Amino acid sequence: MTLDPSTLDDHDFAVWAAEQAGAALLRVRVEGLEGKALKDAGDAAAQAVLAGLLAEHRPGDAVLSEEAADDSTRLEASRVWIIDPLDGTREFSEPPRDDWAVHVALWQDGRLVAGAVAQPALGETFSTAAPRVVPARTSDRPRIAVSRTRPPAFVEALAAEIDAELVPMGSAGVKVMSVVRDVADAYVHAGGQYQWDNAAPVAVAEAAGLHCSRVDGSPLVYNEAETSLPDLIVCRPELAEQIIDFVKRHGID
Numbered sequence: 001m002t003l004d005p006s007t008l009d010d011h012d013f014a015v016w017a018a019e020q021a022g023a024a025l026l027r028v029r030v031e032g033l034e035g036k037a038l039k040d041a042g043d044a045a046a047q048a049v050l051a052g053l054l055a056e057h058r059p060g061d062a063v064l065s066e067e068a069a070d071d072s073t074r075l076e077a078s079r080v081w082i083i084d085p086l087d088g089t090r091e092f093s094e095p096p097r098d099d100w101a102v103h104v105a106l107w108q109d110g111r112l113v114a115g116a117v118a119q120p121a122l123g124e125t126f127s128t129a130a131p132r133v134v135p136a137r138t139s140d141r142p143r144i145a146v147s148r149t150r151p152p153a154f155v156e157a158l159a160a161e162i163d164a165e166l167v168p169m170g171s172a173g174v175k176v177m178s179v180v181r182d183v184a185d186a187y188v189h190a191g192g193q194y195q196w197d198n199a200a201p202v203a204v205a206e207a208a209g210l211h212c213s214r215v216d217g218s219p220l221v222y223n224e225a226e227t228s229l230p231d232l233i234v235c236r237p238e239l240a241e242q243i244i245d246f247v248k249r250h251g252i253d
């Protein structure tokens with residue numbers, strides 16, 4: 001039976017669109033390209049798929065994408081899709097790494113209302129369509145997911161203070177999903193990131209009952225004029241206070 005996309009609600013549409021882009025990315029990855037050519041081809045292919053599907057199936061909605069010029073009409077729109085067609089571009093260009101993702105989020109009237117994070121190389125999509133129950137914690141010692149190429153310096157001091165282990169990996173979406181999947185207990189980032197890097201992951205993590213905030217504990221706010229959203233914590237709720245308290249005492253520099 002072929003799927004009729006016009007029947008999909010926003011949650012299922014986010015999943016479907018992210019998986020379509022993921023399939024395109026898997027095809028690009030076997031074309032024999034390398035390095036920057038592979039990164040550029042991946043970014044372009046996934047953007048083309050998502051832009052096309054949104055234009056066809058959600059024509060009245062605004063879009064904020066890493067791979068398209070920012071259109072300021074989104075600031076007056078009631079519904080805005082915030083998308084990162086390929087998050088973890090660097091890891092995508094290093095086969096057989098699987099830590100890269102497609103992010104599709106919907107912001108509506110002030111908050112994230114739907115989201116999907118596809119991890120095509122794993123064949124898995126995490127979403128608000130079917131919120132995950134975070135498994136029981138399997139590690140007594142907290143595991144903190146960090147950027148494998150740009151880990152913030154303060155996270156090492158945080159890990160020493162709370163006796164945590166750092167788990168480096170690529171892609172903001174993959175790191176947030178590692179908390180959803182009990183591969184890590186927290187993801188802590190500072191020093192730079194954009195709304196598209198964390199909107200869909202945060203929508204999925206919130207639906208799974210995880211704590212999501214800026215590193216100072218304040219709320220993550222989306223569809224702001226400023227696309228930069230440089231820091232965040234996603235963690236099991238019981239770890240939030242310790243992490244925020246550390247940042248309040250030591251800062252992030």
Ligand SMILES: Nc1ncnc2c1ncn2[C@@H]1O[C@H](COP(=O)(O)O)[C@@H](OP(=O)(O)O)[C@H]1O
Pocket residue numbers: 066084086087088089090146147148149150169170171172190191192193194197
């Ligand atoms: N200091 C920084 N400044 C700007 N963007 C950053 C950043 N650190 C991480 N990011 C972005 O956040 C995403 C996850 O990064 P990382 O894998 O290092 O954790 C990447 O998105 P893209 O791959 O979409 O560019 C990366 O560009």
Ligand SMILES: [Mg+2]
Pocket residue numbers: 066084086087088172196197
């Ligand atoms: Mg990104």
